[in-house]
Amino acid sequence: MTPNETHGSLARTLLLLGRLALAAIFLFAAYAKLKPQAAMPWSGSSVKTSLSLFAMQVDSYQLLPPQLVSPAAHFLPPFELFLGLWLLSGVLLRYGSFITTLLLGAFFAVMVRTYMAGLEINCGCFGPGERLGPLTLLRDGSLLALALAVTIGAFLQGRKGRELSAPTAVATPQRAD
């Protein structure tokens, strides 16, 4: 195996690990928000209650007007579930990881703004009960960096793939005369 091939194999492995880690984090985040919060069995009613509880956490950020809080709280967990499954599948990874980076960037910006404003609230990142603080900012910043790295890796690998699969240029035949 040439050094170039070793390098390529390592990059592919790192990209795979990064993608799987992001997928697992998003799937867990969605699960933590949707799971029954009290000793209730899984049901439509329990999911509805969990989403209403999550709406309170979204509201505590004091960012959205009340009429938008509930739609946002009902959209985010299913969207996180969708992104987690998308990243897990690896299909169109460049786009999936790009959207993930945008979402994590938005989360991080909102969290920094809230922390700087001195609001002492729950993060709501992985369900209720986790206070927003320097550690949550560090964790979400690291996740954003990971998502960005996966996106760059996915774009680079995609470009390399296109280069390899492109038809080889055929030399113009020289006239014999």
Next chain:
Amino acid sequence: MISGFHRFLVRGMTSRAQRAAAVLAALVFLVPASPAQTTTPTSAKTAAPAHKRAAADTAAPTAPVKTIGNRNAPITMEVFSDYQCPSCGNFFENTLRAMIQDYVAQGKVYLVHHDFPLQMHTYSGQAARWANAAGMIGQFQDVDAALFDNQAKWTADGDLEKYVAGVLSPANFKRVQGILKGCTAAPATSKADRSVPQADPGCPVDPYIVQDIVLGYQVPVQATPTFIIRYKGQSYPASSGIITWPILKQFFDTLLSQ
């Protein structure tokens, strides 16, 4: 737990006299813990809202009643609050006031106040003392609202008395002042290291404030306001910060529709 402890004591006793002494000691220990229950009939306690029940128990100072609404309401909301914290003031004015007028008045929510005065606030411990003293004579709701309504003013000059006097009758204000007469040491506040604060031995309300602070440590309260919602015997995770009334109401409606 107390009855188990009592059984343990009685089993360990050999003579009849020792057993009798233990039972007597247990009775002496238990009676001061629930003086209100001995003065009010059970039926009256369950039928009337807590603050009105407390108003009827004006014969002698008892444990402060810091609840609003019907204790049989399907939802109980316990709020840990600091009278000087701006977020708590905002939460009271924009959320709890509307909730009291709506779902508490309708008997859907029972509101329980817990004091969690923060060390960094100069007057919050003293404000909690006034609220607890008012709770001892059944005037908690009015004083609670007055403290939050005038938060910015008394935070500036520390003159809490003026605003408490403004919502109580002269006779009730005198009673509240009488309760706080022995409160000379610095009021109890929550500690950053979660240690139990010292109650002023001469201050009858301090043990109740310390009790709330210790309860807050157990939650754990990391910021004020923090609240816990209970429904059908289930406790939902504690939330902190300002939640607007429409969103809180939506959560209550979801619970009530289960």
